[in-house]
Amino acid sequence: MTLFLHKYYLCANTIILSMKPITIIATIIAITIALSSCKNNNKIDNPAPSTTDSSKVLSSSAITGNESGSQDSDPAYVIDVEKIFTLIKEVASDWKDEDGLKGQKAGLSLMKQTRGIDGEIELIAFYYGHNVRLVADTPNKFTSPNAMNAPVFTPAGGNAFYILIGADSTHGSIIFFNQKNDYDLFISKVTEYGLYTNDYGYSFIPETKTGKNESLSQSSNLEKNPPMLSFEPMGLQNGWFKIIMGLDI
Numbered sequence: 001m002t003l004f005l006h007k008y009y010l011c012a013n014t015i016i017l018s019m020k021p022i023t024i025i026a027t028i029i030a031i032t033i034a035l036s037s038c039k040n041n042n043k044i045d046n047p048a049p050s051t052t053d054s055s056k057v058l059s060s061s062a063i064t065g066n067e068s069g070s071q072d073s074d075p076a077y078v079i080d081v082e083k084i085f086t087l088i089k090e091v092a093s094d095w096k097d098e099d100g101l102k103g104q105k106a107g108l109s110l111m112k113q114t115r116g117i118d119g120e121i122e123l124i125a126f127y128y129g130h131n132v133r134l135v136a137d138t139p140n141k142f143t144s145p146n147a148m149n150a151p152v153f154t155p156a157g158g159n160a161f162y163i164l165i166g167a168d169s170t171h172g173s174i175i176f177f178n179q180k181n182d183y184d185l186f187i188s189k190v191t192e193y194g195l196y197t198n199d200y201g202y203s204f205i206p207e208t209k210t211g212k213n214e215s216l217s218q219s220s221n222l223e224k225n226p227p228m229l230s231f232e233p234m235g236l237q238n239g240w241f242k243i244i245m246g247l248d249i
Contacts, residue, residue, distance in 0.1 A: 077107060077130060077159060079182070081189045084163065085205065085229065085245075087128070088173045091165045092247055095124050103128040111162065112137075112151050118168070125166035131157030132178075172230070172246035183241035187233055196227050204249060205229040 083106040090102050097103060100110030108128035116123040127134075133156040153162050153176070160178040177183040194210030195203045199217055204227035216222070230246040 079130075079159075079161075079186060079189070080107070081186065081193055082209070083107065084175070087163075088165055088229065088245060088247070091126050092167065092171050095126075095167065097126060100128075108163070111153070121168050123166075123168050125164055127151055127153075127162055127164055129153060129160075129162035131155060131160040132162045170246070170248045172244065172248065175243045175245070176240040177242075178240065180236075180241055183233070183243070186243065190231060195231065196222075203231040205231050205245070 087102055087106040087108070091097055097110060097113070103110045103126075106128070108130055110126065111129045111132065111134050112125075112127040114123075114125045132153045134151055135154050136152040137150075155178045158179075159182050161176055161182060163173055163175045165173045175186070177186065190205060191213065192211065194206050195213045196206060196216040196219060197203050197213065199215075204216065206221075206225045207228045208225050210221070210225065214221070216227070227249055228247075230244070230249050232244040232246075234242040234244060
């Protein structure tokens with residue numbers, strides 16, 4: 001089991017996916033995700049989530065409570081999902097970003113980067129943000145004592161969000177939105193870009209834009225246009241709306 005425990009191993013060991021398991025790179029939310037999944041044990045007995053079209057994907061964000069965060073907007077910034085995808089791939093290609101130039105191409109500021117060693121595994125994390133401020137570096141109480149500190153961010157303007165791109169024995173990213181409408185908009189834009197869905201309802205982002213939602217098992221485009229990222233909206237957790245995009249698929 002990798003350091004970043006995946007919720008499917010914790011709460012759905014009986015599910016055998018048609019592809020490699022979708023991995024989660026972020027130690028800082030591993031147990032939170034696992035606990036969220038465990039609350040739905042009764043549903044996992046029938047492991048076929050209904051996320052086969054855009055309306056069903058969007059329904060995962062219908063959460064009561066602190067749904068919208070700050071309602072201020074930043075009209076000068078429009079999030080570009082394709083630039084976010086490129087940033088994830090470019091950072092993960094060499095785990096370097098001198099002077100934050102890769103982030104700047106996506107319209108984001110490099111907020112923090114950390115590296116550590118756990119045994120023979122190198123732990124790496126890059127944090128990029130838009131209208132967020134780093135307020136604290138505190139150990140994550142849900143992880144082992146050897147895990148990296150989890151930075152704490154707070155909104156510093158409208159449409160605030162940040163993204164973690166990292167690795168231990170697995171690789172991927174998590175994007176955190178302060179406002180629900182930005183979270184919904186990102187999901188909508190990814191859906192418009194195109195998604196593959198496997199037989200269990202899990203979604204994958206293709207290498208190039210298709211503008212279609214296709215069944216992974218029935219698509220004829222996989223060889224020319226394979227999936228590059230897993231895509232899993234997580235809803236509201238600890239004050240931020242989170243989406244996981246994993247590279248190990």
